[in-house]
Amino acid sequence: MKYLANVVTLQYSVDKCTGCGRCVEVCPRGVFEMGEKKVRITDRDLCMECGACATNCEFGAISVKSGVGCAAAVINGMLTGGEPNCDCGGGGSCC
Amino acid sequence: MSKDCCSAPSAKASDASPCCCEQPPTVTAEWTRSDRLGAIKCRVSNRFRMNYRVTPGLHKLGSPGPDSLVFVSANYKLSFDVLRRGLAGLDAWILVLDTKGINVWCAAGKGTFGTAELVRRITESRLAETVTHRRVIVPQLGAPNVSAARVRKETGFAVSFGPVEARDIRAYVQAGLKATPAMRVKQFPVRERLELTPMEVVPSARKLALVIAVLFVVFGLGAQGILFDDALPGTIAATIAGLAAVLAGAFVTPMALPWIPFRSFALKGVLASLAVVGAILGSIPVARTLPPALLAASVLFAVTVGSYIAVNFTGCTTFTSISGVKKELRIAVPAYLVGLGVSAVLVVVYKLQQWGVL
Numbered sequence: 001m002k003y004l005a006n007v008v009t010l011q012y013s014v015d016k017c018t019g020c021g022r023c024v025e026v027c028p029r030g031v032f033e034m035g036e037k038k039v040r041i042t043d044r045d046l047c048m049e050c051g052a053c054a055t056n057c058e059f060g061a062i063s064v065k066s067g068v069g070c071a072a073a074v075i076n077g078m079l080t081g082g083e084p085n086c087d088c089g090g091g092g093s094c095c
Numbered sequence: 096m097s098k099d100c101c102s103a104p105s106a107k108a109s110d111a112s113p114c115c116c117e118q119p120p121t122v123t124a125e126w127t128r129s130d131r132l133g134a135i136k137c138r139v140s141n142r143f144r145m146n147y148r149v150t151p152g153l154h155k156l157g158s159p160g161p162d163s164l165v166f167v168s169a170n171y172k173l174s175f176d177v178l179r180r181g182l183a184g185l186d187a188w189i190l191v192l193d194t195k196g197i198n199v200w201c202a203a204g205k206g207t208f209g210t211a212e213l214v215r216r217i218t219e220s221r222l223a224e225t226v227t228h229r230r231v232i233v234p235q236l237g238a239p240n241v242s243a244a245r246v247r248k249e250t251g252f253a254v255s256f257g258p259v260e261a262r263d264i265r266a267y268v269q270a271g272l273k274a275t276p277a278m279r280v281k282q283f284p285v286r287e288r289l290e291l292t293p294m295e296v297v298p299s300a301r302k303l304a305l306v307i308a309v310l311f312v313v314f315g316l317g318a319q320g321i322l323f324d325d326a327l328p329g330t331i332a333a334t335i336a337g338l339a340a341v342l343a344g345a346f347v348t349p350m351a352l353p354w355i356p357f358r359s360f361a362l363k364g365v366l367a368s369l370a371v372v373g374a375i376l377g378s379i380p381v382a383r384t385l386p387p388a389l390l391a392a393s394v395l396f397a398v399t400v401g402s403y404i405a406v407n408f409t410g411c412t413t414f415t416s417i418s419g420v421k422k423e424l425r426i427a428v429p430a431y432l433v434g435l436g437v438s439a440v441l442v443v444v445y446k447l448q449q450w451g452v453l
Contacts, residue, residue, distance in 0.1 A: 001283060001412075004358050004419040025256050025274075026238035028281040029414065049416040050204070052238035066239065067417035068204035070410025071403075074420050075428060 008047040009065040016061035023053035119153040124183035147172040151193035153220040157186035161227045169194040181261030200236040209240035232257045283413040295345035303337035332393040339372035339397040344404025361427040364405025372397040392441035399434030
């Protein structure tokens with residue numbers, strides 16, 4: 001299953017990649033695969049912006065604006081002008 | 096210091112105080128009847144789920160030794176139980192992080208399952224004195240907030256990311272801590288989507304029942320007070336709309352997710368709602384007696400609310416991005432406001448007709 005096309009904030013800079021393969025290991029969506037000496041992206045639209053790759057890239061080759069939150073949290077953020085907030089408050093309905 | 100703080104993991108809420116006794120509690124891989132019951136209750140009761148916890152800290156599975164593997168988990172008991180079951184046949188250490196009772200993936204997103212908490216637990220549990228090797232196995236879905244490099248720098252322990260699903264752990268261990276590409280990808284099969292639907296249906300049905308109760312009063316409003324006969328057609332229309340919205344947004348959309356056209360959840364919700372409200376209106380004869388204004392309001396309300404509930408399911412899926420949800424909502428929220436506004440106008444038109452004003 002794939003979500004909207006051309007929306008994700010994932011950026012990969014091939015120059016900084018050392019081919020360590022950590023991103024291939026941590027990505028739950030199969031966005032990365034090992035190439036000759038460096039990693040390459042299979043399909044950017046598969047990315048769900050969890051941020052596992054960027055957190056674990058020691059070489060700063062990957063950046064992604066990650067975030068969690070249900071639509072209600074995003075709407076709250078839109079209304080209050082802040083970021084989506086996943087603290088559903090006092091142990092309410094939380095994921 | 097007292098020793099009873101280290102009681103075996105229980106379903107009761109436990110505080111985050113660190114363990115103070117020498118011996119970590121021992122657990123087994125088998126699930127008892129109450130474990131199985133708990134796993135079901137987690138899917139239907141929010142209150143139960145939020146308090147279904149184990150004590151953070153080090154646990155023994157079977158009789159592990161100094162060279163046994165160390166697996167990291169969350170203190171949501173269902174996460175811990177699924178790991179235990181996946182480790183059947185192995186003697187291992189389980190290091191439980193305090194994630195406030197939230198599962199690994201969500202806790203990694205929120206920040207409670209992360210580098211700092213892992214470093215703290217490794218240090219506090221004196222893991223370096225318990226095992227001779229220097230490696231911990233962290234669930235792959237914890238990776239969004241666990242920096243393997245920083246954990247190694249701060250504790251000396253290397254991090255291996257285990258497979259996404261605990262059922263693949265034994266194969267992963269047998270292969271020398273190597274996961275196949277398939278073990279690295281999170282799937283979202285029908286069974287998992289079905290498990291999530293009760294927590295979608297129940298809260299939205301509860302809210303809509305309240306809305307229908309309020310609408311009953313509005314529809315019954317007349318010069319003589321609130322009349323049941325006057326309230327009936329409007330309440331029927333509202334009930335049909337509410338039922339269709341919940342069924343379409345909270346059940347049909349999650350279940351039929353890959354087969355409903357469009358990638359946008361808002362649009363999937365619109366299609367599902369139209370299908371469900373159409374099916375309900377077509378199958379109950381009383382629907383045909385509703386005045387046109389009410390009928391239109393009913394369909395519009397069902398589509399608007401059904402789409403909203405569907406778009407909220409993005410928070411439960413394993414493949415939607417926050418950028419995508421924001422893009423959808425920039426268009427959908429104004430559309431929802433228009434939908435609700437027009438529904439309200441149609442209800443007012445119907446009431447004015449009922450009062451003989453129009």
